[in-house]
Amino acid sequence: MKITSVEAIPLAVPYRRPFAFASGRVTAADHVLVRLTTDDGLVGVGEAPPRPYTYGETAASVVATVRDLFAPVLVGADPFARERIRADLNRTVANNAAKGAVDTALWDLVGQACGQPVHVLLGHAADEVRVAHMIGLGTPKEMVADAAEMRDEHGVEAFKVKVGRELGVDLAAVRALRAELGDHVELYADANRGWDADTAVIAARRLADHGVTMLEEPNPADDVLGRRRIVAASPIPVVGDESTITLGGVARSLLDGDSQSISVKVARTGFTESAKIVGLCEGLGVTTMIGNQIDGMVNTVASAALGCGLAALARHPVEVTNFLLMTDDVLAEPPVITDGRLAARQVPGLGATIDPDKLAHYRIDH
Ligand code: MUC
Ligand code: MG
Structure with missing residues (x-):
């Protein structure tokens, strides 16, 4: 199994009310959906919530990191080779949320390929x-x-x-x-x-x-x-x-x-x-x-x-x-x-199926 495409899709979903904490405040979910597709048609997903006050990332930086630095490493890689991929991604320092989302998507793929839930x-x-x-x-x-x-x-x-x-x-x-x-x-x-x-x-x-x-x-x-x-x-x-x-x-x-x-x-x-x-x-x-x-x-x-x-x-x-x-x-x-x-979802992988209409509605990269 090989990864054939890597997407980093910025989203904007409004909040019901803001969420405040001592180091910041969020008013909308400006998260990035990371989607990995394989040559046998499996799709794995991960989510990167940019938190500049903790990791220095923004939605734009997550998208750029995944597209420009991580995609060249990921395309052609076997999702089972998570340790090799991790070592390659770690040649880029920091970018914690971008890396977390990629790893989540890899496990989603591995679970689907094995027919087993991630847990x-x-x-x-x-x-x-x-x-x-x-x-x-x-x-x-x-x-x-x-x-x-x-x-x-x-x-x-x-x-x-x-x-x-x-x-x-x-x-x-x-x-x-x-x-x-x-x-x-x-x-x-x-x-x-x-x-x-x-x-x-x-x-x-x-x-x-x-x-x-x-x-x-x-x-x-x-x-x-x-x-x-x-x-x-x-x-x-x-x-x-x-x-x-x-x-x-x-x-x-x-x-x-x-x-x-x-x-x-x-x-x-x-x-x-x-x-x-x-x-x-x-x-x-x-x-x-x-x-x-x-x-x-x-x-x-x-x-x-x-x-x-x-x-x-x-x-x-x-x-x-x-x-x-x-x-x-x-x-x-x-x-x-x-x-x-x-x-936990009792289906292979994460069970995080994306609704295409909702994705079309909330993505901001049209
Ligand atoms: C937490 O545990 O600190 C607040 C900001 C953030 O990125 O995570 C939180 C929750
Ligand atoms: Mg905390």
Whole structure:
């Protein structure tokens, strides 16, 4: 089997409402759909959500990287040779989301060629995962309304709360969420590097008092000494996300004592490097969980496959609700979250069939 064509298609899908966090805000999904076609007619897909504040990529840069740098490597390659392809793609530095989307599409092809779902190829730890919802920044009232909607409509019982603003405002939101949701619900927090180290040390203690279980990216990642001070003082684990975006980066961060748990995202490490990161962490006794890059439906389906594939990831609720912020997307069958759970698709590959009419409507490269 050989790849015969590589497409990078920029999309624009409006959001129902903006999503805000300490390092940015999104108002529309300007994602890039990566589509690989093979000589035997298989089509694999991946999704790159450009996140300039984390990886320096834009939709235009993802399209250019895939078309100009990756396509010459991919055309003629066998999708099963993922390690060879990975080495070739890594001759280009960074471009994490572009690489993640290509790897996702490769696994989609391999699954289809083998007649097996991707989660089964990965190790088939589960058939469904518990879901965590990421609550964007807003007033305490807005944040409670968002969480209550997820609980009431989708049965979700785990929430990642965005923080990283003035501490009093964040604590008011966390208090209101705890009062509304009750003690049995898991709350963990993500500051997206919004605090300085001293504020983060106080925040970690106050958040722990409200039963918050983890604190992600409390301060700027290059403030390494500050980060270590937070890790030493925090009663709850400090989670690496945007400071731990590669296998080597995860290793360095853990060994240097900059983080204690790791957020893994298909959007940046696909399946291949995500599985390596999970293996590294498992060996070190470090918890991993699947985060959300404010993903659309393709990466949502891929995240469910990753979570159901690897036992270490299936243990923690998976962040897969952000696609619900979008008014629509290009998948023929949207993911469905029921009773706080999302099932892996039981079809060969990813099962991420693209609706041609929706694609024609939302692509912006006509
Ligand atoms: C997260 O966990 O930080 C916010 C921006 C982004 O790219 O991902 C998020 C979620
Ligand atoms: Mg994060």
